[in-house]
Amino acid sequence: MTISFADPKTLDHATLEEGTTFAPRFDAHGLLTVVTLEDGTNHILMVAHMNAETLSLTLETGIAHYWSRSRKAIWKKGETSGELQEVVELRTDCDQDCLVMVVRQTGRGAACHTGRKSCFYRRVKTDQSESRLEDTGLPRLFNPKDVYGA
Amino acid sequence: MTISFADPKTLDHATLEEGTTFAPRFDAHGLLTVVTLEDGTNHILMVAHMNAETLSLTLETGIAHYWSRSRKAIWKKGETSGELQEVVELRTDCDQDCLVMVVRQTGRGAACHTGRKSCFYRRVKTDQSESRLEDTGLPRLFNPKDVYGA
Numbered sequence: 105m106t107i108s109f110a111d112p113k114t115l116d117h118a119t120l121e122e123g124t125t126f127a128p129r130f131d132a133h134g135l136l137t138v139v140t141l142e143d144g145t146n147h148i149l150m151v152a153h154m155n156a157e158t159l160s161l162t163l164e165t166g167i168a169h170y171w172s173r174s175r176k177a178i179w180k181k182g183e184t185s186g187e188l189q190e191v192v193e194l195r196t197d198c199d200q201d202c203l204v205m206v207v208r209q210t211g212r213g214a215a216c217h218t219g220r221k222s223c224f225y226r227r228v229k230t231d232q233s234e235s236r237l238e239d240t241g242l243p244r245l246f247n248p249k250d251v252y253g254a
Numbered sequence: 255m256t257i258s259f260a261d262p263k264t265l266d267h268a269t270l271e272e273g274t275t276f277a278p279r280f281d282a283h284g285l286l287t288v289v290t291l292e293d294g295t296n297h298i299l300m301v302a303h304m305n306a307e308t309l310s311l312t313l314e315t316g317i318a319h320y321w322s323r324s325r326k327a328i329w330k331k332g333e334t335s336g337e338l339q340e341v342v343e344l345r346t347d348c349d350q351d352c353l354v355m356v357v358r359q360t361g362r363g364a365a366c367h368t369g370r371k372s373c374f375y376r377r378v379k380t381d382q383s384e385s386r387l388e389d390t391g392l393p394r395l396f397n398p399k400d401v402y403g404a
Contacts, residue, residue, distance in 0.1 A: 107385050121368060126378055126385045139289050139301060146296040151289060151352045163380050196387065197373035198366055202301045204374045216348055218271060223347035224354045228276055230313050235257050235276045237346065 107160045112200060121198050129201040130156060135171060138203045140215065143192045149215035150223045152179075154203070166191050168207060185251045187211035212245040217252070219244035257310045262350060271348050279351040280306060285321060288353045290365065293342045299365035300373045302329075304353070316341050318357060335401045337361035362395040367402070369394035 110127035112120055119125060128136055135153040142149055154162065158169040158178055168189035172179035182188035189207035196203055209215055216223040226237040260277035262270055269275060278286055285303040292299055304312065308319040308328055318339035322329035332338035339357035346353055359365055366373040376387040 107380060107383050109385060124376075124387045126387050137287055137301060139298060141298065146298070148289060148291065148296075148298075148354055151287060151347065163378070163385060194378040195374040195390070196376055196378060197301065198368055198375070202373075203378075204298055218348055223352075224345040225348070226274075226346055228313070228344040228346060228353075230257060233257055235259060235313060237274045237276050240345070 107163045109156065109159070120200055126196065127200055128156075128159065128196065128203070129199065131201070133173075135173070136201065136203055138170065138205055140168065140189065141204060141206050142221075143206050143208050148222060148224055149189075149207070149209060152181075159203075162191060162205075163194070168205065181215075182211060185211060185214070185217075185246070187214055189215070214245040217248060219246040219248050219251070221245065257313045259306065259309070270350055276346065277350055278306075278309065278346065278353070279349065281351070283323075285323070286351065286353055288320065288355055290318065290339065290355050290357055292371075293356050293358050298372060298374055299339075299357070299359060302331075309353075312341060312355075313344070318355065331365075332361060335361060335364070335367075335396070337364055339365070364395040367398060369396040369398050369401070371395065 110125045112127040112129045115127050130136055134155045138154050139151050140149045152170040155171045158171050161169040168181045170179040170181060188210045191207055193206040194203060213221055220242040225240050225242040227240055229236055229238050260275045262277040262279045265277050280286055284305045288304050289301050290299045302320040305321045308321050311319040318331045320329040338360045341355060341357055343356040344353060363371055370392045375390055375392040377390055379386055379388050
């Protein structure tokens with residue numbers, strides 16, 4: 105089974121925004137931005153990308169598959185670390201160029217490669233014309249060296 | 255006052271990911287992806303982009319300013335509709351190429367140009383090899399024709 109999608113160029117604006125046809129608008133690199141949220145809490149875990157192949161794989165298997173821009177390869181999240189993500193719901197936005205994916209984060213509950221639950225563990229603080237980052241205090245649920253090596 | 259940011263190329267990997275230096279990694283188009291969440295509920299409202307100028311404007315004014323990729327212009331959210339966004343917190347991710355912005359959504363509470371609270375008002379359903387969209391039932395808080403014209 106391979107799930108295919110409609111071509112957004114074949115849809116008028118109203119159908120793209122209000123219709124029932126799923127026609128993801130991949131960018132010039134063939135990618136969509138995906139925001140991943142934790143089921144139940146709505147906490148944001150990470151932001152990553154999918155191409156048509158990994159979107160199809162995600163829908164077929166119910167397990168999150170992204171496209172790694174740095175490795176230029178299919179990225180089955182958790183394949184190395186064990187932190188697989190089970191898809192609960194996938195939503196698209198008004199102009200279908202972005203997805204929200206609600207997941208159950210398995211393993212130790214760490215979506216971030218630093219071992220934290222979420223990639224968003226620092227907040228921006230400003231003071232006059234200066235900006236700096238402050239840790240929000242998210243604990244590490246694993247030691248990256250133990251999982252990925254030195 | 256203009257808030258400036260560090261150049262991420264001047265930081266080593268560990269400082270970029272674990273340090274206190276805010277060094278946003280704008281992409282080849284000079285843009286960062288910004289995920290906007292509602293204060294209190296964590297509901298996702300929208301996903302948009304900022305360049306260095308609108309990020310600086312956002313930090314200086316406390317009001318969300320995006321970069322409109324379609325209009326190629328500064329986009330002070332709510333300037334036309336009245337739905338301004340007051341910034342409560344800004345967070346960056348591990349490799350500093352994405353922001354999460356927590357806001358108080360003013361006006362009628364609609365972040366989406368369709369008049370809904372959130373841009374993510376449709377979920378993807380699959381049935382065998384077919385995919386389609388289903389409305390999640392988010393009500394319209396304004397009529398776009400009344401706000402933006404026909």
